[in-house]
Amino acid sequence: MRTTPCSTRVTTGRCPMAAAQPTSVVGRGSAMRVVVWLLHVAAPMLGLWLLIARPEFDMRWEDREAHFALVLLTAVVGAVLGMLINRAALRRDDARQFLVSLTFLLSAGFLGLHALATPGVLLESANTGFAVATPVGLTLSGVTAALSAVEWSERGTAAIMRDRRWWLALAWSLLLTWAVISLAGFAPLDSPPDPAAVTAGQRTLGIVGGLLYAGAALRYLALYRRRPAVVLLSTLTAFVLLAETLATMVFARGWQASWWLWHVLMALAFCFIAYSAHVQFRREGSSVGLFDSIGLQQTVADLQRDYAEALEAMVDAVRRREAGDDRALAPAAARLAERFGLTERQVDVLARAAEALGHEREQARRLGTLVALGEEASVIRAEDDLLGRVLTLATDAYRHDRLRLGLLRSGELSFSDGAPSDASLEALRTLAPVAADDTLALPLTVKGRPAGVLEAHRPGGFADADRALLTSFASQTSIALENARLYHQLDGLFRSYMSPDVATALLADPAQAGLGGEITEVTVLMADLRGFTPFAERTSPDAVVAMLNTYYGAAVPVVLDAGGTVVQFVGDAMMAIFNAPVQQPDHALRAARAGLRLHEAIAAAAAGHDDWPRFRVGINTGPALVGNIGADQMRNFTAIGDTTNLAARLEGLAEPGQVVIGPGTRDCLWDDAVVSDRGSVAVKGKRDPVPVFVLDRLRKR
Structure with a gap:
């Protein structure tokens, strides 16, 4: 599980991933929450229908004084809200937040002008400005609200x-111009409102x-479904309430309950966002980041990157502290606190989250070492080489710990760097893990x-x-x-009875041992040895075997070094x-x-034994059936066919110390021979008849 800066904490301050990437609300009960929300936003329209019907x-x-005070207070709340969102927009350089701030500034500003034009307070009587200020402001702010819904590109x-x-x-300028015309008594806003014209305009x-x-x-709503957040939901709700405000104005009767209803709707729209921001502020302890959730996708991505970098910095600091640098964490925490405005408690929570993430990554890395060790177990490797590789993997997995590996040799536990603890x-005696002080065996x-x-x-x-x-x-x-x-053991056993190449192939893929080819x-x-039969007649069997083993001990390495596969020994013959x-x-x-080097090796092996027979060699090249020949109980890897038969005939034509080759081999060698x-x-x-050639030597290349 990957941990993000705020997926591990829900109360951190200016690193509030809850604002940029909040916990999804989709799940059990989500349908009921949607129904409850719809009932709440539909209730004002039901009330309006009742009042009209x-x-x-x-x-x-x-009560004109109450109207003046209450509406002006609502306008102030909306204006303050707009300024707060504008400040967030400037900090994040986010166009959506800026347009939302304009939406609330315009709607609150024109609502304030409506309050100032209350008849009997600053003005003696009602004028057109009093009647149409709010619908004009809401329509203008509706334009900025619609623009804020666009997912603007970086260029936009x-x-x-x-x-x-x-x-x-x-x-x-619009607000000041309206204020001057409406409050100073300039046309056309100074005249008493015409009910028909006002109704049509509204x-x-x-x-x-x-x-x-x-x-x-x-x-x-689409944004909220992608990244649910409290402030984003409150903004959505506010827009719905402002749309209902405009609908209510069309049917409202002046100074009656239906008329007061749209004032209440605007107050609810502003206060709903203000309350949501207040709740978020109390939960996070900072005003920074309160409105991040309504930002553009690019802003959210930037925030996620910033928070990820912050957490990575803390993870690195925690790692360095564990490595022995006790002063690594404090400077990193101070930098993050200054950058994100975090409180000490929030820094502590972030540090614990970083520590948890660091430990999780360390465990994942160590599990990866286990996988690597499993891969090593499938490779044919010398024991010392394997143990060296194992110790390297273990040391890399536990870089801040000291590890060593000891083996039982001749009944004694031996470590390369000292005596066993x-x-x-005790662990070797009981075959169970033993923990003693700082040591785990x-x-x-x-x-x-x-x-x-x-x-x-x-x-x-x-x-x-770690112990597990x-x-x-x-x-x-x-x-x-x-x-x-x-x-x-298997490799040594196989290679004692068959060519190393065949043994390696069978160890790698046992299916190759199947009959066929x-x-x-x-x-x-x-x-084969020319004159072997007379030699065997006059020599004791043990001397014959000693001679053959001496010869084969010299001949086989020559063939293997050249890349050949020795497939069989038949008495004095080798193939x-x-x-x-x-x-x-x-x-x-x-x-x-x-073939040429075989004669050199045999001559050296037979030195001092003039009575020993000498080898003769026949070589032929061509197609042959290569594979396993025999039965299920016993088989032999060999090559059969005319090519093999002719090689045997050519060997019979050779004199001791000679290499006779057939036409196929001559064609392959050509200028090399x-x-x-x-x-x-x-x-x-x-x-x-078959063309026959005696190989004298090979040209050096």
Whole structure:
């Protein structure tokens, strides 16, 4: 689970991811909450319908001083709200927040002008300005509300924020101009209101403004569904209430309950946002970030990046503190507090969140080490090499701890850097983890028997989670060690009975041991001892075996070094193939080189034994069926076909110390070989004579 700066905290201050990326409210009960919200916003319209349908309920209350005070207070609340949102817009450089602030400044400003024009307070009688100020202001603010619903691009945002002073100047100019004309008694706002004209104007403005606010509300509803937040919901609700305000004005009767209703709706719109912001402020302890949730998507993304960077900085500071730098956390906390305006409590919460995230990442990294160790267990690797790799992985996983690995050798527990601790000896004896002071000793086993100890040291000891992970690490190390020893035994056993290439292929893919094969081009090398039968007749069997083992001990490495695969020994004869199972583009050249060097190796091995027979070699290149031949109970990897048969016939034509090659091999070697042409020779099993060549030497390249 990845932790974001505020997914781990719900009460932090100026790092409020709850504002930019709040917890979703979608889930059980969400449908009921939607129904409750709809009932609340629909209640004013139901009340208006009742007042219009039943005029006797539409009571009259004409208290002009109360109207002046209450409406002016509502306008002040709306204006303050607009200024707060404007300040947030300037801090975030966000066009949507700026346009929302204009919406509340315009609507509150014209509502204030309506309050100032209250008849009997500052003016002796009602005028047109008193009657139409609010619908005009709401319609103008509806334009900015609709504009705020647009997801502006970076370029559009830059243009709006660049010209923000002109927007504000235009808004204040409209308000001041209206105030001068309405309050100073200039036409056309100084005349008494014409009921018919006022009603028609309010109807037109109500339709236009209502549609603008309704469109903005729908857009904010889509935003809220994507990233639910309290202030975003309150803004959506305020737009709905302002749209209802315009609708109420069309049907309201002056100074009666229906007329007071639209005043109440505007007060609710402003106070609802103010209250939501107040609740958020009390929860977070700072006014910064209160309106981040209504920002553009780019702003939200920037905030998420800032918060992620802040948390990463704290994670790094916590990591350095754990590494021994006790002064790392305080400067980092001070920088974050200054950057985001965090209180000490909020910094403490962020530090704990960073510590939790750091530990989580560390555990994830250590689990990754377990995976890497599992991969090491599947590789054929020497035991010392494997243990060195294991210790490297463990040291990297627990970089601030001291780890060492000891193995049981000749009955004694041995560490490369000193004597074993008492805890390690106890763990080896009991085959159970042993914790003593700062040391944790974990036994390693192979087939249930003690094999070694993984020893870890940390001042203060290990937490339960680390102890469990180290125990798993030791278990995985035991498996890797057991596999390495098993692989080593199997590898040695296989390579004693078959060519290393075949053994490697079978260990990697046991399915290749199945009976059958495929046609492929190979070069076959046949070698046997000329005069072996007379030698065996006059020599004791043990001396014959000693000679063969000496010869094969010299010949086999030559073939293997050249990349050949020794497929069988038959008495004094040896067969090897090239280009199988490993592909070798120069297989003919490899076989030729092996044939010449074989004679050199045999000459050296037979030194001092003039009575020992010598090898002769035949080499042929061509297609052959390469694969496993035999039965389910026993099989042999070999190559069969005419190419193999001809190689055996060519070997029979060779003299001791000679390498005879066939036409296929001669064609492959061409300029690389110096040969003597023996002409075409009749060969048993072949209808036509076969061109035969004696390989004298290979040219150096």
